[in-house]
Amino acid sequence: MAVRPRPLSPHLQVYRPQLTSTTSIMHRFSGMILSLAAVFLVIGLLAVASGAEDYLRYKTLMSGGFGIGLFIAFTFSLSYHLLNGIRHLAWDAGRGLDVSSAYASGWASIIGAVILTAVVVGLVLGGAA
């Protein structure tokens, strides 16, 4: 018997993305990035524990172009996942579920995450310089 492919929903080719679906996908994606970020945090802690030489090596890696790029991606993922996570917890408590609130809180998560990222990255790079 031939196996028919299972139907896909939503139909991605004819699907107009909304803010609510975009924030949902971004939540999952930032969560995946944060799993990687957590591993980088552990490597940093191991470097501090291992001694001044390994810490310097880690610090050099993280202050190069590659490291700063990772740091910005990690900080944005944490800021967004944190703010949008609070939005999800409010939903779990039954609050803000109507369409206009969901859109307002969605924009608040995105804009708040951009501001928080700019502040943290600015202060960290300023402090490290």
Add this chain to the structure above:
Amino acid sequence: MSLRSPLGRVRGLGSAKQGVAHWWSQRITAIALAPLSFWFLWVLVVNAGASHEEMRSLIAQPLNAVLLISFLYCAFWHGKLGLQVIIEDYVHHRPTEITLLLVVKFSAFLSAAAGILAVLRIAL
């Protein structure tokens, strides 16, 4: 009034063979991680560019060590739960799915253990 059948209540299990433990742990770790994440970002900002000695004494402070270990524990648990759902949703080849689930579970545990050991070695 309960919507659960008497048999379901006796067994304590639904058709998924488990209750709401996964959903609930994800919320509990999220509630713990919200203040811990703000604390972590604040620590990063205040201690940017710290030397090795400064970083060691920062982590060695009892309050920081306790919060850092809590952060690592909750973050890897929460991350494991999240990655598990993503794999269950998108990986439809059962052997690959089980392999990935085990890889995620074991790496989350090993990373958390390594991070906590590092904090303890610095703090103790």
